[in-house]
Amino acid sequence: MLSSPQPEVVDAVVIGAGVIGLACARALSSAGLETLILEQHDAFGTETSTRNSEVIHAGIYYPEGSRKARLCVSGRKRLYAFCETHGVSHRRCGKLIVANSPAQEIALLKIFHHAQANGVADIRLLTRAEAAALEPQLKCAAALLSPATGIIDSHGLMLALLGDAEHCGAMLATNSPALSACVREDGKIGLNVGGAAPMKVAAKMAVNAAGLHAQKFAAAFEGFPADRIPPVHYAKGNYFSLSGRSPFSRLVYPVPEPGGLGVHFTLDLAGQGRFGPDVEWVDALSYEVDAGRCQRFYGAVRKYWPGLADGSLQPAYSGIRPKLSGPGAPDGDFVIQGHDAHGIRGLVNLFGIESPGLTSCLAIAAEVCALLGIEEACGGE
Missing domain, CATH: 3.50.50.60 (FAD/NAD(P)-binding domain)
Incomplete structure (x- = not known):
């Protein structure tokens, strides 16, 4: 035909x-x-x-x-x-959104109200102790649990x-x-x-x-x-995979940052952990991952997982978001x-x-x- x-x-x-x-x-x-x-x-x-x-x-x-x-x-x-x-x-598997400062706790509360207004009825605010009971290696002052x-x-x-x-x-x-x-x-x-x-x-x-x-x-x-x-604005997101056993059984997200949801922890269906994406504004479509960006990942991840060991992240892959708004x-x-x-x-x-x-x-x-x-x-x- x-x-x-x-x-x-x-x-x-x-x-x-x-x-x-x-x-x-x-x-x-x-x-x-x-x-x-x-x-x-x-x-x-x-x-x-x-x-x-x-x-x-x-x-x-x-x-x-x-x-x-x-x-x-x-x-x-x-x-x-x-x-x-x-x-x-x-x-x-569920997800935890974590806050580690007073400003982030305020932002977390706003996210909670947004979620309820949007019809996400099962979301729940957790104390530090409640979050730690679910994920012992997690560091946070407060968290939101999204079972859905x-x-x-x-x-x-x-x-x-x-x-x-x-x-x-x-x-x-x-x-x-x-x-x-x-x-x-x-x-x-x-x-x-x-x-x-x-x-x-x-x-x-x-x-x-x-x-x-x-x-x-x-x-x-x-x-x-x-x-x-x-x-259209191209926001590249880089991912790094974690060597060794996953520290968490749920997804873990920080409070969102401008341009994306922050460097978060996700699992694939085989249980392999990975971190990302970050936000890298680009003018052309290229999917190479700059290994040098890894250092920023260590700092971002250790805010909620202090146990991340040096040398345990490797470049994995990247994606590009077709965003309608640019930086800031x-x-x-x-x-x-x-x-x-x-x-x-x-x-x-x-x-x-x-x-x-x-x-x-x-x-x-x-x-x-x-x-x-x-x-x-x-x-x-």
């Missing part, structure tokens, strides 16, 4: 095969729409979707009423249900999403970057697709889930209003644009889908369907 010189006509095109794009493709195809997924790389999910902490967030940090808060809370519930029904490896936080196999999640989408007839085209787009005379969205086998595609609707490249695609859409494209500015919300926002019928743009994007993926897909006037067929899972 994809080698035809004539424009291929489908119901829907999704640009980007990360976790958000795959969740959207699953929702659209399960509603009976012939769906084509365009991915510029040679495999799905090679950027932000697999270069993160693989955490299922509870919905704690985000301002009440924000998209991040609403979609994280509903998305978390959907995601746990999806993992259970689809056999995706995950564990509801978990970890997930992000690759397994994407395999399951793609499997559902393909079962409903969706097609994944790798090495197929969407180069430009326009509105055709017949009202369909026309796309020029590059790669080894260039093609033209016409679709009734398109979802721009290109992540780090979402702004670039929108700018290449003929007639798209430039003032509706938010700036408050974090932006998810931007999910439909026709009412930009005037192009059938087009939905997803900008600034950083954390908690993975947790929110199924809820984001539901919102995309609503903007396109599509009734979800796959429901809450």
Whole structure:
């Protein structure tokens, strides 16, 4: 099909095969729409979707009423249900957010109230002694316990999403970057697709889930209003793995810092511990980890785990967040644009889908369907 010189006509095109794009493709195809997924790389999910902490967030940090808060809370519930029904490896291990100064204790209390307002009902304030009883190696003055936080196999999640989408007839085209787009005379969205086998595609609707490249695609859409494209800032996060046995059975986060959630401790499903991410503002996409940044990690981690031994951290990997606000500015919300926002019928743009994007993926897909006037067929899972 994809080698035809004539424009291929489908119901829907999704640009980007990360976790958000795959969740959207699953929702659209399960509603009976012939769906084509365009991915510029040679495999799905090679950027932000697999270069993160693989955490299922509870919905704690985000301002009440924000998209991040609403979609994280509903998305978390959907995601746990999806993992259970689809056999995706995950564990509801819980998380501690720790404070080690009077100022951080005040910030911790604010986070607690945010979480309750967002519908995170099971969060609990802990004293120093209560936190130490749960994690004996932890140093803190106070902590928040989030039992709803978990970890997930992000690759397994994407395999399951793609499997559902393909079962409903969706097609994944790798090495197929969407180069430009326009509105055709017949009202369909026309796309020029590059790669080894260039093609033209016409679709009734398109979802721009290109992540780090979402702004670039929108700018290449003929007639798209430039003032509706938010700036993108690349915030690189570096991770370092821990040699030896993990000191904690739960995730441990400091009080958030500007640009991110601070150098936190996470576990993978095999029990291996790692620390990160930090915040490194960059102008280009590069995933090399500077081993020299390790020294800052030791200082940050020892504030809540004094037992971290010299030489026990090794460079692991990095990821880049597509942020809508730069250094020193408050974090932006998810931007999910439909026709009412930009005037192009059938087009939905997803900008600034950083954390908690993975947790929110199924809820984001539901919102995309609503903007396109599509009734979800796959429901809450």
